[in-house]
Amino acid sequence: MPCPNLQIKKNLIREGRAARLLHPWIFSGAISQAPSGIEPGSVVRVTDAAGEFVGYGHFNPLSSIAVRLLSFDEDKFPDNAFFFEKIRDSIMRRRGFPIRSDARRLIFSESDLLPGLIVDRYASVHVVQTLTAGMDRIKGEICSAIAEIDGAETIIERNDCEIRKLEGLEPRKSVLMGKAPEPEAILIHENNFRFELEPFSGQKTGFYMDQRENRAAVASYVAPGMEMLDCFSFSGGFSVYASGAGAASLTLLDESESSLALARRNLSNNPGSAKTTVFIRANAFKALREFRDSRKSFDMIILDPPKFAPSSSDVEKAYRAYKDINLFALKLLKPGGILATFSCSSGFQRQKFFEVLCAASRDAGRCVSIVSSLTQACDHPIRIGFPESEYLKGFILKALD
Ligand code: SAH
Numbered sequence: 001m002p003c004p005n006l007q008i009k010k011n012l013i014r015e016g017r018a019a020r021l022l023h024p025w026i027f028s029g030a031i032s033q034a035p036s037g038i039e040p041g042s043v044v045r046v047t048d049a050a051g052e053f054v055g056y057g058h059f060n061p062l063s064s065i066a067v068r069l070l071s072f073d074e075d076k077f078p079d080n081a082f083f084f085e086k087i088r089d090s091i092m093r094r095r096g097f098p099i100r101s102d103a104r105r106l107i108f109s110e111s112d113l114l115p116g117l118i119v120d121r122y123a124s125v126h127v128v129q130t131l132t133a134g135m136d137r138i139k140g141e142i143c144s145a146i147a148e149i150d151g152a153e154t155i156i157e158r159n160d161c162e163i164r165k166l167e168g169l170e171p172r173k174s175v176l177m178g179k180a181p182e183p184e185a186i187l188i189h190e191n192n193f194r195f196e197l198e199p200f201s202g203q204k205t206g207f208y209m210d211q212r213e214n215r216a217a218v219a220s221y222v223a224p225g226m227e228m229l230d231c232f233s234f235s236g237g238f239s240v241y242a243s244g245a246g247a248a249s250l251t252l253l254d255e256s257e258s259s260l261a262l263a264r265r266n267l268s269n270n271p272g273s274a275k276t277t278v279f280i281r282a283n284a285f286k287a288l289r290e291f292r293d294s295r296k297s298f299d300m301i302i303l304d305p306p307k308f309a310p311s312s313s314d315v316e317k318a319y320r321a322y323k324d325i326n327l328f329a330l331k332l333l334k335p336g337g338i339l340a341t342f343s344c345s346s347g348f349q350r351q352k353f354f355e356v357l358c359a360a361s362r363d364a365g366r367c368v369s370i371v372s373s374l375t376q377a378c379d380h381p382i383r384i385g386f387p388e389s390e391y392l393k394g395f396i397l398k399a400l401d
Pocket residue numbers: 203207208211232233234235236237238253254255256259282283284285304305306
């Protein structure tokens with residue numbers, strides 16, 4: 001199919017580099033010749049400096065990521081049939097994954113060769129995010145494909161995210177297909193637990209499915225009778241698992257009242273061993289200090305904060321924030337206690353997070369060892385050659401004193 005040609009400065013293909021293994025982004029500074037007058041979201045044909053075909057991609061002259069490569073085969077132009085096939089492949093791949101839940105991420109952007117597209121399924125509700133102009137343009141076709149392949153009844157768009165601004169897109173929240181659930185909260189089943197979530201008003205697309213495997217991993221360290229602090233608890237996922245594993249006392253801490261209310265419902269929907277459950281609405285930075293001042297201590301602490309470093313330019317600020325909460329959490333840990341600590345910032349790399357923990361352990365005067373290294377769940381895969389797709393880092397630390 002004829003489409004505008006865009007040339008990049010580097011000579012890639014003649015050097016024997018397989019285009020499909022290249023990083024799928026082309027920055028505006030890497031372009032030697034770009035077509036003019038092309039609408040954001042159009043498909044372009046990319047060639048290298050020697051004129052060799054690299055791939056087809058979505059072009060957006062407004063973004064510094066000018067092209068996101070979609071197809072690396074000259075005969076496979078990204079038309080509707082191409083996207084249908086890629087969407088089907090992504091959904092089918094998941095069917096072979098070890099996911100014990102009726103909620104899963106069906107499409108994870110570049111990691112599923114569909115840059116800019118995220119699709120989550122919560123029981124009978126599908127939630128879509130089109131984060132690039134290219135994907136936003138074909139939203140209707142995407143919905144039809146999901147309905148046909150995965151039997152979607154209700155499709156909601158949660159395009160109320162900041163990142164769309166970089167593509168010149170407005171924030172949007174709407175029902176694209178079917179009827180919005182009434183009442184809004186829907187129920188999902190994850191491992192042996194039941195969770196309510198709010199796909200229209202909740203955080204992200206409603207639930208942190210990327211922590212599914214980590215909730216189970218952390219619960220395997222719970223011993224009967226433990227006192228746990230679930231800091232940044234949101235809908236209480238870690239607490240529900242811990243109570244199921246024998247924890248005696250739970251303290252959930254979040255600055256959002258609606259998140260605590262949701263966590264309260266999730267705990268009452270999953271009868272567990274916890275005898276005492278305390279919900280604290282507070283800023284974690286302040287609350288951790290207050291616990292220290294009142295000499296409070298815990299057998300297990302979860303730290304699962306929001307993104308402190310949305311991009312690599314925030315690394316220094318994020319370092320200080322991660323250091324602060326990890327330092328105080330280590331001070332609050334009982335002898336032999338467990339700290340499960342996470343960073344979900346893609347701009348903050350695993351090595352940097354490890355350095356934070358070294359510094360926090362030194363300053364807290366606590367000797368700890370890593371008993372487990374954690375990452376995002378299997379339906380949020382990390383694409384080799386695309387390091388930006390690794391965003392969730394976690395460690396389970398055990399105090400040696
Ligand atoms: N652990 C959760 C996900 C946490 S998301 C799960 O497994 O589902 C991060 C949470 O941190 C959000 O609920 C948000 O309301 C809360 N939060 C953000 N900043 C905070 C702060 N400074 N103090 C306390 N809570 C905060």
